[in-house]
Amino acid sequence: MRSFISGLAVASSLLSYVCAARLPARLEARAANSTVVKPKVFIVSMFDPEAEVWYGIPEFDLLAVNITLPGGSPLFPDVHCTVSGDVCQITIGESEINAATSITSLAYSPLFDLTTTYFMIAGIAGVNPEVASICSVTFAKYAVQVALQYEFSQLEIPSNFTTGYIPLGAHSPQQYPTSIYGTEVFEFNANLQHWAATQARTATLNDSADAVAYRANYAVKAAYAAGAAPPTxxxxxxxxxxxxxxxxxxxxxxxxxxxxxxxxxxxxxxxAQEDNATGEALLRAALSKLVDFSRIIVMRTASDFDRPWPGEAATTNLWWAAQGAFPPAIMNLYLAGIKVVEGLLEGWESTFADGMKADNYLGDIFGSLGGTPDFGPFDYDNNPVKAKRSMKSMKYKTWKPVA
Structure with missing residues (x-):
């Protein structure tokens, strides 16, 4: 670490004690001589292009301070911060396992105080042309773990099923799952998402000629009118x-x-591939009073359509079509995101230090953070998956070790 040198013996001694219990020995000396970083904003990237768009920008230097995070991604081991520590950025790695592990390592690290930090997930995503267009910017109230279901091959499903995905514990695609894991849905602060979207609307978004041409193909279907429109x-x-x-x-x-x-x-x-994993890690950290779950912003920019236009093959849409949206979507993370970051910093003392109150429910399907979820079956005691896995059902349940 190149900055945040402590001049207070008490703080140094305290951090040394904490680090000795939680960090490898080779890190103890460095941590003992460093203050805890308390960011106002933490930008969360998933892979290189999403991260690199924030480096070398005129507003601030995220590479001024580089902090190796124990338990961080092997590919992206460092957290990057401004000299003041007001803004930091982490690259957590792609997929759910990488996201959950990296965010957990960050949340429980003694190197950071994240109790008042705003987390801005800033990544690219596929987009539904019924709702939005490529190169657009989106802010989510819900993150849904859509593949946490039973799966049958499309070739082996009953004739009255439209899909091989069946909610856990259910027997048709239309039934609410009764086997609940807790990560199915996360609900975030709707007031904060709306504020962030309003800030982002002040940006001039990037586009490309290829993206303009490709999205025009979706105009042939009325249901895809949003997909044929310019980015917003x-x-x-x-x-x-x-x-x-x-x-x-x-x-x-x-x-x-x-x-x-x-x-x-x-x-x-x-x-996308990470947001429920990130949400679960932050929710558990919130239960330990390490973060504030109401301070999470989920921003995704649209780098490709999730389905082809009528007459195009799905494989062409995914692999070979010149959608032209990846570079603009990456750039729009910065163009829209910087408006959000600047708004948080500029309004810190007047608004954001104390937090933006949520009027909606926050958290998971269990009500872990308090309150009553506005989604869920509200009764999920019948759990065939757990029964199937129960030790009581195993033939060797009476097995005993030989003395």
Missing amino acids: VYECDVATSDVYYSGKILSETFGNYTTLITNGSGVYCTT
């Missing part, structure tokens, strides 16, 4: 799946599941 800022919801899917059938399946799992209030808009 939307408030709609994100689906999480480690499976990078493409095509009308899967996209409609996961859109229907988003509607089902949120009791009709969610709007499936974008598809």
Whole structure:
């Protein structure tokens, strides 16, 4: 660490004690001589291009201070911060496991105080042309783990099923799951998402000639009118799946599941791989009073369509089509995101230090953070998956070790 040198013996001694218990020995000396970083804003990237768009910008220097995070991604081991420590950035790695592990390591690290930090997830995503267009910017109230279901091959499903995905504990695609894991849905601060979207609307978004040409193909279907429109800022919801899917059938399946799992209030808009994992890690940290769950912003920019235009193959849409949206979507993370970051910093003393009150429910399906969820089956004691896995059902339940 190149900055944050402590001049206070008490703080140094305290941090040394904490680090000795939680950090490898080779890190103790460095940590003992450093203050705890307390960011106002933490930008969360998933992979290189999303991170690099924030480096070398005129507003602030995120590479001024580089902090190696124990437990961070092997590919992206450092957290980057401004000299003041007001703004930091982490690259957590792609997919749910990487996201959960990296965010957990960050939240429980003694190197940071995140109790008043705003987390801005800033990544690209696929987009539903029924709701938005490529190169657009979206802010989500809900993150839905759409692939947490039973799965049958499309070739082996009953004739009256439209999909091979069936909610856990259910027996048809239309039934609410009764086998609940707790990560199915996260609801974020709607007031904060709306404020962030309003800030982002002051930006001039990037586009490309290829993206203009490609989205015009979607104008042939009235339901895809939003997909044929120029990029703008939307408030709609994100689906999480480690499976990078493409095509009308899967996209409609996961859109229907988003509607089902949120009791009709969610709007499936974008598809990404990390947000429910990030949400769960931050929720558990919030239960330990390490972060404030009401201070999470989920911003995704649209780098590709989740399904083809009528007449195009799903494989072409995913692999070979010149959609032209990836570079503008990456740039729009910065163009829209910097408006959000600047708004948080400029309004810190007047508004954001104390937090923006949420009028909606916050958290998971269990009500872990308090309050009553406005989604869920409200009765999920019948859990066939757990029964199936129960030790009581195993033939060797009476096995005893030999003395």
